[in-house]
Amino acid sequence: MNDKELFAWIKEHLYVPVVCDILDSLGYRNQAMHQRLRPLDENCCVFVGRARTFRWLETDYIVKENPYGKEIEAMDSLKENDVAIHSTDSAGTNAPWGELMSTAAKMRGAVGCVCDSQIRDCMRIKELGFPVFYTGIRPLDSQGRGLVVDYDVPVRCGDVLVNPGDLVYADFDGVVVVPKEVEAKVFELAREKANKENISRKELLEGKTLAEVYAKYGAL
Ligand SMILES: O=C([O-])CC(=O)C(=O)O
Numbered sequence: 001m002n003d004k005e006l007f008a009w010i011k012e013h014l015y016v017p018v019v020c021d022i023l024d025s026l027g028y029r030n031q032a033m034h035q036r037l038r039p040l041d042e043n044c045c046v047f048v049g050r051a052r053t054f055r056w057l058e059t060d061y062i063v064k065e066n067p068y069g070k071e072i073e074a075m076d077s078l079k080e081n082d083v084a085i086h087s088t089d090s091a092g093t094n095a096p097w098g099e100l101m102s103t104a105a106k107m108r109g110a111v112g113c114v115c116d117s118q119i120r121d122c123m124r125i126k127e128l129g130f131p132v133f134y135t136g137i138r139p140l141d142s143q144g145r146g147l148v149v150d151y152d153v154p155v156r157c158g159d160v161l162v163n164p165g166d167l168v169y170a171d172f173d174g175v176v177v178v179p180k181e182v183e184a185k186v187f188e189l190a191r192e193k194a195n196k197e198n199i200s201r202k203e204l205l206e207g208k209t210l211a212e213v214y215a216k217y218g219a220l
């Protein structure tokens with residue numbers, strides 16, 4: 001399967017919690033982003049793609065020659081199925097993501113953004129239909145408050161260390177990051193667990209008790 005086929009398959013058959021369960025079973029227990037990251041629009045929050053990371057530096061002055069650092073270059077390098085991942089801005093001084101970033105990302109084929117910081121232009125982002133997970137909303141520009149010092153480097157976002165190219169999967173329950181080295185295994189096992197959950201749900205709806213179905217399929 002190429003990425004396009006894999007991502008379509010994941011969106012059709014899986015959901016974020018089942019992927020988290022499999023990561024748990026393989027010893028990767030800290031791959032779900034912190035619950036402070038929530039979707040801007042619950043009707044537009046499901047995506048799977050590859051991490052493209054932005055490393056932010058907090059500043060208290062405008063860098064004259066290049067007030068946004070490498071941000072514009074990074075944005076224009078986005079490709080099909082990319083997910084923009086912004087390093088954590090604990091201070092929350094500014095909103096590095098808004099409607100123009102969303103528009104630029106969408107036009108390059110990116111499928112979502114996880115911004116562990118503030119966002120702005122929220123109603124326009126919703127109108128555009130670009131999925132964004134965010135920590136807060138604030139109307140202030142990043143210029144003079146922060147800049148992108150590097151991109152496609154490991155960054156911490158939502159308390160998860162994200163490497164460029166990691167698979168990022170988001171739905172209403174949250175955002176999970178699947179490290180490259182376990183990706184194939186995770187989706188093979190997630191398919192099996194989802195099958196067990198589907199049959200368990202069916203039998204629960206037919207009236208069987210939780211103890212009965214758990215004894216049979218071992219899936220919760
Ligand atoms: O200017 C920014 O950094 C964010 C923003 O407002 C936009 O993307 O429209």
Ligand SMILES: [Mg+2]
Pocket residue numbers: 098099100121
């Ligand atoms: Mg704007």
